[in-house]
Amino acid sequence: MPSSDSLQIEPIAVKQMLDRGEAVRLVDIRQGWEHKICHIEGSxxxxxxxxxxxxxxxxxxxxxxxxxxxxxxxFHATMWLRQHGFPQATNLAGGVDAWAEQIDPVMARY
Known part of the structure; x- marks a missing residue:
């Protein structure tokens, strides 16, 4: 689980959290057209x-x-969320592109 003082988390750490069944919520803040190209399952x-x-x-x-x-x-959305009562908001370092590179190499990239 990311610490409340850490603003970023690496893709492998998120994958491990998901694999352990931890209660995390992936929030994809991209536009719909970007999400259609690729997204992390369950986001x-x-x-x-x-x-x-x-x-x-x-x-x-x-x-x-x-x-x-x-x-x-x-990262900007994480900062905004933390300022608005979400101390457990954490940025996925490198975004969905890093996820595709490090975790899911068959994921479409753009």
Whole structure:
């Protein structure tokens, strides 16, 4: 589980958490067209521009792993979420591209 002071988590650590069945919520903040190209199975699509309006949909009782393409948008979203009551929000380092490279090499990339 990511520590509350760590803003980022590596793809392998997320994969291990998922494999152990830990209660984490993957939140994909990319646009719908990006999500259609590739996404991590089980992730919630919540585009970054919709985040403020839909923040109430996010669980507060478990870690949130925030995902984008390369990790920059999700880093900003992680910071915003932490400022708005989600201390367990953590950025997926390198985004879905790093996930494809390190965890799921058959995943489409763009």
């Amino acid at each position: 919630l699509l919540l585009p970054m521009d919709e985040l403020p309006a839909r923040v109430a949909e996010l669980p507060t009782d478990r870690p949130l792993i925030i995902v984008c393409h390369h990790g920059m948008r999700s």
